[in-house]
Amino acid sequence: MNETELGRKIREHLNFGAQRLSREVFTALEAARHRALASLEQEHAHAPAWQWAGAARSSGGRGSGLRRWLPLMMLLALLGAGLYWQQSLMQQEEDVDSALLADDLPLDAYLDHGFHAWLERSSQQ
Amino acid sequence: MERRAFKQAYFAVGDDHVALDVVQDAMLKLVSRYSDKAAEELPLLFQRILQNAIRDHYRRQKVRNLWVTLFSGLSSRGDEEDDPDPLDTLEPAEPAASGSGAGNPAAAVERMQTIGLIEKALQTLPFRQRQAFLLRYWEGLDVAETAKVMGCSEGSVKTHCSRAAHALAEALKAKGIEL
Numbered sequence: 001m002n003e004t005e006l007g008r009k010i011r012e013h014l015n016f017g018a019q020r021l022s023r024e025v026f027t028a029l030e031a032a033r034h035r036a037l038a039s040l041e042q043e044h045a046h047a048p049a050w051q052w053a054g055a056a057r058s059s060g061g062r063g064s065g066l067r068r069w070l071p072l073m074m075l076l077a078l079l080g081a082g083l084y085w086q087q088s089l090m091q092q093e094e095d096v097d098s099a100l101l102a103d104d105l106p107l108d109a110y111l112d113h114g115f116h117a118w119l120e121r122s123s124q125q
Numbered sequence: 126m127e128r129r130a131f132k133q134a135y136f137a138v139g140d141d142h143v144a145l146d147v148v149q150d151a152m153l154k155l156v157s158r159y160s161d162k163a164a165e166e167l168p169l170l171f172q173r174i175l176q177n178a179i180r181d182h183y184r185r186q187k188v189r190n191l192w193v194t195l196f197s198g199l200s201s202r203g204d205e206e207d208d209p210d211p212l213d214t215l216e217p218a219e220p221a222a223s224g225s226g227a228g229n230p231a232a233a234v235e236r237m238q239t240i241g242l243i244e245k246a247l248q249t250l251p252f253r254q255r256q257a258f259l260l261r262y263w264e265g266l267d268v269a270e271t272a273k274v275m276g277c278s279e280g281s282v283k284t285h286c287s288r289a290a291h292a293l294a295e296a297l298k299a300k301g302i303e304l
Contacts, residue, residue, distance in 0.1 A: 001304070003290040007262030009304040010243055010293065014263055017240040018128040028145045029127045036152035040160055 126168070127152070130175050133259055136247050137179045138186060147182055151175040172264060172274045176256060183252055239302055246296035250289055253277075257285035258293070 001009075021029075099105045109115050127148055134144035151174045159170050247255055253275070260271040261282070272279045297304065 001294065003287060004262075006290050006294055006304065007258070007286075011263050013236070013240045013243050013304070014129075014132065016236065017244065018132050020237070021128055021131070025131060025141060025145065026128075029131055029148065032145065032149035032152055033127060035149065036156045039153060040156045043157070043160060 126171070129263060130171070132244075133175065133263075134179050134182075136244065136255060136259070137183045137252065139248065143182060147178045148175070151178050154178075169266070169270060169274065172260065172266070176260075176274055179256075180252070239304075242297065242300050242302055243293075246293050246300075249296065250292055253281075254285045254289035254292065257282050258289035261286050 096105075096109075099109075130148045130151065131144055134147040135141065138144050138147065151171060154174050155167065155171050159167065162170060247259070250258070256275060257271060260266045260274055261268070266274065268279045268282050271282045275282065
């Protein structure tokens with residue numbers, strides 16, 4: 001007997017056996033099928049909301065555009081903040097330098113220990 | 126279809142309840158992931174999900190059996206290579222419906238015994254051989270579809286099927302069964 005013939009005969013026997021599953025197994029399989037179908041119906045019941053969300057996501061709507069541009073906007077905002085901070089630091093240094101040169105330093109500067117330390121250090125250099 | 130699925134799972138895991146769990150998981154996965162697919166694609170997808178679930182259970186069971194064997198100190202009987210022998214009982218179930226042998230009770234009993242022996246022989250096959258054989262000859266998939274479900278080459282499917290058929294023929298012959 002060749003492989004195909006053996007397969008065919010075994011198939012007949014297995015089909016016969018599968019038709020005679022115990023009632024308990026048969027009922028459990030039926031319940032499993034009903035559960036699966038019920039979950040499918042539940043899924044379809046929620047489908048409109050999902051479809052709406054999906055459509056908003058895929059159609060390039062307002063939400064989608066915002067989501068796409070948000071990282072870039074955040075990056076630009078960070079760069080801007082960094083530049084502003086650097087600029088203000090330089091401005092402060094320039095103010096101190098010009099005040100020193102014009103001998104127009106406010107009294108508070110001389111009370112600052114940090115300023116004294118910096119003055120001594122820079123005069124040694 | 127779910128009856129065949131249950132049997133396939135049962136041959137691999139050897140337990141009614143686990144086999145039912147496997148089939149139910151496969152059904153739910155099919156519904157939750159592929160409900161949008163065309164109806165003609167579903168049988169193959171279901172087979173794929175089912176076979177993956179069976180394989181996962183089978184592997185877990187093998188690892189569990191290995192640890193149990195290591196720690197129990199009991200020597201294995203060693204009459205099969207490395208597959209666990211899940212059941213020694215032959216009778217599949219009490220008849221629930223009338224079948225083709227219902228007219229002749231003796232013939233029906235004999236046929237159920239033959240089926241029991243075939244199922245037992247199937248259970249002793251290595252996992253991949255049994256999987257290939259059942260997909261090809263019970264589920265009626267062609268070689269390409271079987272390879273797709275099993276995730277292997279068509280050549281491997283042919284080899285597995287050939288070895289399975291040979292082993293089954295030998296096992297049934299040893300029991301004196303003529304199909």
